[in-house]
Amino acid sequence: MKRRVFAALLIGSAVGGSLRLAAETSNEVKILAMKFDFTPDTVKAKVGQPMTLVLTSMDRIHGFKMPDFGIRTDILPDQETRVTITPQKAGSFTFFCDIFCGDGHEEMNGTLVVEA
Amino acid sequence: MLQPDRRDFLKLAGVAGVTFTAGLFPGQRASAQAAGNFHFVQFSDTHWGFSGPPNPDAEHTLEKAVATVNGLAQQPDFIVFTGDLTHTTDDPKVRRERMKRFREIVSALRVKDVRFLPGEHDASLDKGEAYKEFFGATHYTFDHKGVHFITLDNVSDPAAKLGDEQLAWFAADLKQRKPDDRIVVLTHRPLFDLQPSWDWTTADGAKAIELMMPYKNIVVFYGHIHQENHHMTGHIAHHAAKSLIFPLPAPGSQPKRAPLPYDAAMSGLGTRDVTMADKVTLVELPVAKG
Numbered sequence: 001m002k003r004r005v006f007a008a009l010l011i012g013s014a015v016g017g018s019l020r021l022a023a024e025t026s027n028e029v030k031i032l033a034m035k036f037d038f039t040p041d042t043v044k045a046k047v048g049q050p051m052t053l054v055l056t057s058m059d060r061i062h063g064f065k066m067p068d069f070g071i072r073t074d075i076l077p078d079q080e081t082r083v084t085i086t087p088q089k090a091g092s093f094t095f096f097c098d099i100f101c102g103d104g105h106e107e108m109n110g111t112l113v114v115e116a
Numbered sequence: 117m118l119q120p121d122r123r124d125f126l127k128l129a130g131v132a133g134v135t136f137t138a139g140l141f142p143g144q145r146a147s148a149q150a151a152g153n154f155h156f157v158q159f160s161d162t163h164w165g166f167s168g169p170p171n172p173d174a175e176h177t178l179e180k181a182v183a184t185v186n187g188l189a190q191q192p193d194f195i196v197f198t199g200d201l202t203h204t205t206d207d208p209k210v211r212r213e214r215m216k217r218f219r220e221i222v223s224a225l226r227v228k229d230v231r232f233l234p235g236e237h238d239a240s241l242d243k244g245e246a247y248k249e250f251f252g253a254t255h256y257t258f259d260h261k262g263v264h265f266i267t268l269d270n271v272s273d274p275a276a277k278l279g280d281e282q283l284a285w286f287a288a289d290l291k292q293r294k295p296d297d298r299i300v301v302l303t304h305r306p307l308f309d310l311q312p313s314w315d316w317t318t319a320d321g322a323k324a325i326e327l328m329m330p331y332k333n334i335v336v337f338y339g340h341i342h343q344e345n346h347h348m349t350g351h352i353a354h355h356a357a358k359s360l361i362f363p364l365p366a367p368g369s370q371p372k373r374a375p376l377p378y379d380a381a382m383s384g385l386g387t388r389d390v391t392m393a394d395k396v397t398l399v400e401l402p403v404a405k406g
């Protein structure tokens with residue numbers, strides 16, 4: 001069974017990524033988490049354009065942290081965790097798993113590429 | 117008791133060391149000094165059980181470091197291991213085998229007063245269960261010659277948190293100290309935000325630092341980042357130690373936090389001698405005597 005989890009997360013960061021409870025946005029990107037990868041591990045975004053990351057784990061609990069956007073949430077198996085961001089600045093921003101998940105945890109990361 | 121001159125100490129030690137001295141006990145008073153000078157050795161991130169190109173010598177590096185420390189002419193009062201004693205594994209049986217073998221290797225240390233604390237590789241997958249079987253409590257205090265040591269566990273919670281319970285314990289312990297007591301905090305991960313994009317933080321580390329602020333003579337030794345690093349949060353110095361498995365790049369110096377390529381001289385690896393006197397003096401020790 002799949003449940004939708006609406007993640008209410010902190011707002012505010014140096015980059016100014018704003019965040020709100022996800023409503024249906026046309027711009028959704030699914031990201032799968034599985035030891036020790038995010039798929040896809042490069043996600044494209046556009047400055048000023050809201051986008052929703054739909055996070056699901058295929059195996060165990062993982063974390064999703066994007067410090068530049070002040071975002072962190074757990075990613076649970078068989079659940080969708082939705083995070084909406086509106087990037088305010090172009091650049092490459094790292095996201096990574098912040099729940100230790102085994103030998104390879106340190107390499108479990110990806111990049112959000114924000115284009116102007 | 118012996119009050120070795122620092123240069124004599126280095127000469128007697130017979131190893132090339134890099135010395136780092138700082139007035140890390142700025143509020144130090146003569147009375148505290150009278151409590152006695154001593155030195156201890158910090159090992160960190162030995163990752164017993166790791167194998168791979170970042171360290172083709174992984175099966176022997178720890179033994180070499182043990183031999184080097186055993187060769188110090190002035191043996192330390194005690195030795196502390198600041199986490200990641202073993203490299204992680206999903207198999208609880210293999211985890212215990214690694215801990216057992218690690219303990220055998222370090223039992224060759226001449227100094228028998230050895231203190232351990234866990235890293236996430238030891239404790240995060242089973243919340244410290246196997247670690248406690250082999251090494252006991254994951255956070256505790258001890259006193260040595262007038263210095264109060266507090267070890268903090270920021271790894272048994274896989275989200276890299278100290279947690280409210282441990283923070284309350286830490287606060288209660290600190291409450292018993294006077295503002296100018298000499299205090300050393302030992303932990304695995306940086307308590308401050310060293311490099312958030314590489315997860316070089318402790319989720320609630322800022323709370324621990326806040327609790328430490330009223331104490332004038334408090335210093336932190338940690339590991340996790342596999343390199344020497346010295347950082348101040350206000351008047352509090354935080355010193356990261358090298359690992360004994362592979363060095364990692366300087367914080368933020370490259371896009372990814374990947375091990376640095378193997379260097380047969382193992383210049384990025386080592387242990388550290390810490391002298392506690394009116395100042396804290398660090399001497400970085402190589403893996404093996406040159």
Ligand SMILES: [Cu+2]
Binds near residue numbers: 063098099100101
């Ligand atoms: Cu993970």
